[in-house]
Amino acid sequence: MTGTDSDTSASMYTGTGEAHAHAPLSYRFLTAVWVGLMVLTAVTVGVARVDLGYFNVLVALGVASCKALLVIFFFMHLKYENLLIKGMVLTAFVILAIAIGLTFVDIGYRY
Amino acid sequence: MDHTDESGRNTGGRGFLEPFGKGGVRSWIFSTDHKRIGLLYLSLILLMFAVATVLGLIIKLKLMTPGSTLLSPQQYNAMFTLHGVIMIFLVVIPSIPASFGNIFLPLHIGANDVSFPRLNNFSWWLYVIGALLALTSIFTGDGAPDTGWTFYVPFSERTTTNVSVAVIAVFILGFSSILTGLNFITTVHRLRAPGMTWRKLPLFVWSLYATGWIQVLATPILGITALLIFAERVLLLGLFDSTKGGDPLLYQHLFWIYSHPAVYIMILPAMGVISEIIPVFARKPIFGYNMIAFSSLAIAFAGSLVWAHHMFTSGMSDTAVLVFSFLTFVVAIPSAIKVFNWLSTLYQGSISLDPPLLYALGFIFMFSIGGLTGLVLGAAGTDIHVHDTYFVVAHFHYVIFGGTGLGMFAAMHYWFPKVFGRMYDHGRAAWSFWLILIGMNVLYFPMFIMGMQGMPRRYYDYLPQYAPMQMVSTWGSWFLAAGLILMFWNLYRGSRYGPLATRNPWGGATLEWTLPTPLPHEAFHHDPEAPEPYDYKGVNPDG
Numbered sequence: 321m322t323g324t325d326s327d328t329s330a331s332m333y334t335g336t337g338e339a340h341a342h343a344p345l346s347y348r349f350l351t352a353v354w355v356g357l358m359v360l361t362a363v364t365v366g367v368a369r370v371d372l373g374y375f376n377v378l379v380a381l382g383v384a385s386c387k388a389l390l391v392i393f394f395f396m397h398l399k400y401e402n403l404l405i406k407g408m409v410l411t412a413f414v415i416l417a418i419a420i421g422l423t424f425v426d427i428g429y430r431y
Numbered sequence: 432m433d434h435t436d437e438s439g440r441n442t443g444g445r446g447f448l449e450p451f452g453k454g455g456v457r458s459w460i461f462s463t464d465h466k467r468i469g470l471l472y473l474s475l476i477l478l479m480f481a482v483a484t485v486l487g488l489i490i491k492l493k494l495m496t497p498g499s500t501l502l503s504p505q506q507y508n509a510m511f512t513l514h515g516v517i518m519i520f521l522v523v524i525p526s527i528p529a530s531f532g533n534i535f536l537p538l539h540i541g542a543n544d545v546s547f548p549r550l551n552n553f554s555w556w557l558y559v560i561g562a563l564l565a566l567t568s569i570f571t572g573d574g575a576p577d578t579g580w581t582f583y584v585p586f587s588e589r590t591t592t593n594v595s596v597a598v599i600a601v602f603i604l605g606f607s608s609i610l611t612g613l614n615f616i617t618t619v620h621r622l623r624a625p626g627m628t629w630r631k632l633p634l635f636v637w638s639l640y641a642t643g644w645i646q647v648l649a650t651p652i653l654g655i656t657a658l659l660i661f662a663e664r665v666l667l668l669g670l671f672d673s674t675k676g677g678d679p680l681l682y683q684h685l686f687w688i689y690s691h692p693a694v695y696i697m698i699l700p701a702m703g704v705i706s707e708i709i710p711v712f713a714r715k716p717i718f719g720y721n722m723i724a725f726s727s728l729a730i731a732f733a734g735s736l737v738w739a740h741h742m743f744t745s746g747m748s749d750t751a752v753l754v755f756s757f758l759t760f761v762v763a764i765p766s767a768i769k770v771f772n773w774l775s776t777l778y779q780g781s782i783s784l785d786p787p788l789l790y791a792l793g794f795i796f797m798f799s800i801g802g803l804t805g806l807v808l809g810a811a812g813t814d815i816h817v818h819d820t821y822f823v824v825a826h827f828h829y830v831i832f833g834g835t836g837l838g839m840f841a842a843m844h845y846w847f848p849k850v851f852g853r854m855y856d857h858g859r860a861a862w863s864f865w866l867i868l869i870g871m872n873v874l875y876f877p878m879f880i881m882g883m884q885g886m887p888r889r890y891y892d893y894l895p896q897y898a899p900m901q902m903v904s905t906w907g908s909w910f911l912a913a914g915l916i917l918m919f920w921n922l923y924r925g926s927r928y929g930p931l932a933t934r935n936p937w938g939g940a941t942l943e944w945t946l947p948t949p950l951p952h953e954a955f956h957h958d959p960e961a962p963e964p965y966d967y968k969g970v971n972p973d974g
């Protein structure tokens with residue numbers, strides 16, 4: 321360990337405290353989110369048994385996105401973070417959406 | 432307290448290189464000091480560079496004459512695969528960010544370390560584990576991987592060589608890269624000294640920040656893709672097998688969604704180095720600071736949208752060919768902005784042609800050729816002709832070796848006195864530069880011509896018509912090797928026996944040049960005042 325570490329650690333945590341100063345989420349609420357995730361999983365499985373053609377993929381991706389949002393906003397506490405962190409997460413998802421979208425420029429028009 | 436003499440020498444001896452605590456190897460390999468981790472990376476990266484360069488030289492030696500010489504076809508396939516895998520994943524991707532980025536990013540913003548020092552050490556260990564696994568894949572199993580560094584399906588699923596171990600190595604190395612990127616992004620956001628606004632950040636920091644975003648967003652896709660290859664080989668899932676409802680092109684999409692942005696992970700930090708060096712040696716403020724900073728972000732973003740230009744002949748839809756060809760031309764704009772700004776900075780500058788600037792100018796020359804030939808490949812029509820030929824190999828080596836490689840060498844010559852506290856021989860550095868530059872051009876330029884004439888890449892043998900140029904190309908590799916040996920010998924000698932360096936030998940205005948030479952264990956005892964990074968009024972080279 322160097323002498324620098326303690327300084328760095330001290331300044332690292334300065335100012336981040338307020339970002340986590342929200343009340344802990346109740347078990348009841350977290351359980352409700354979990355039930356929601358289970359229901360959405362059932363929807364994915366159910367829809368996969370119906371032939372919607374091209375829309376099968378869109379529905380699957382849509383449901384998966386909803387599940388990801390639930391996990392990120394509540395289990396990972398994004399809802400209670402500041403705008404900078406929200407912006408960063410949004411950027412990641414926009415890039416992912418563009419990557420998937422541009423891949424469909426190939427797959428959607430291939431034949 | 433500043434333990435320096437009047438020339439800015441660190442009176443504490445060898446600064447952060449000085450043993451402390453119990454000393455020994457443990458004080459290095461478990462160090463959380465960003466400077467030590469940077470040097471750990473640098474030494475391993477250079478070791479891997481030496482290994483992969485030797486492989487490259489053997490490949491060129493084999494290709495000097497047509498026919499079956501020196502290597503068997505299987506050995507040849509393994510050689511170019513390993514050359515690619517080691518160079519890409521163990522050398523070029525970590526090169527500048529993990530070494531000089533680690534050492535100088537915190538100092539540039541007035542911080543004493545990165546945000547997560549232990550994570551930084553952990554990411555070095557991941558690099559070590561990944562490197563060991565990659566090397567293990569050569570000597571274990573049923574032979575070294577022979578797929579090329581791209582691991583294309585269906586061959587990578589079916590070959591009996593040791594692909595499984597190699598892709599797991601790539602997976603682990605990916606995490607090393609992600610953690611470094613994450614550390615840099617957080618550091619830039621949270622540890623800037625008071626007054627160090629975004630518009631006062633050195634452009635090297637901007638380039639590392641943009642690179643960090645690509646590392647964090649794109650590398651997980653490589654990780655998953657590597658795991659999918661592994662799963663395909665072990666579980667026979669059929670994800671990429673059309674007979675089982677899979678799609679082989681999906682693999683190419685996934686691979687290039689990471690691997691094209693990865694070339695910007697490789698080149699952006701080098702561009703940052705060049706943006707630091709050019710104004711210092713032209714004694715002029717950088718031209719177009721805002722546009723250079725913005726273009727780093729623009730390259731990071733636009734560069735993430737062009738991956739399928741590697742797939743124009745793969746059978747993907749014509750619509751996709753059109754869209755990706757257009758997007759490829761878009762990404763050329765921010766790259767060109769940088770080149771024009773560097774040239775404008777040099778214009779009417781008071782230029783001192785010291786070794787770091789020589790290497791930086793070499794970068795501009797080589798990158799410009801590499802960049803412009805990239806447009807030939809980005810245009811769908813011409814790409815059909817030169818796809819998978821030596822033209823691609825030449826383009827790539829001009830950009831990555833001529834660009835990132837020379838950028839890395841420029842960084843080594845620029846920051847050497849600050850890190851090691853001694854100076855190398857300038858004459859020998861200039862000689863090595865010219866040998867390397869000439870060697871690179873003699874080695875790679877004939878490949879452009881052979882590519883235009885139809886010489887396919889990765890072929891073990893070739894038609895007699897290519898023999899003269901293959902011969903010339905091999906001669907080039909010897910010039911290059913001679914230049915590299917001279918350069919590394921000169922730097923090594925400098926680090927041991929060179930004259931002692933002063934605080935600010937080049938007259939740089941960024942914060943690291945205000946620190947003692949060599950760098951102390953703890954850089955800043957108080958928050959430093961943020962300087963104008965490219966204002967040289969009153970800043971002169973020592974002596």
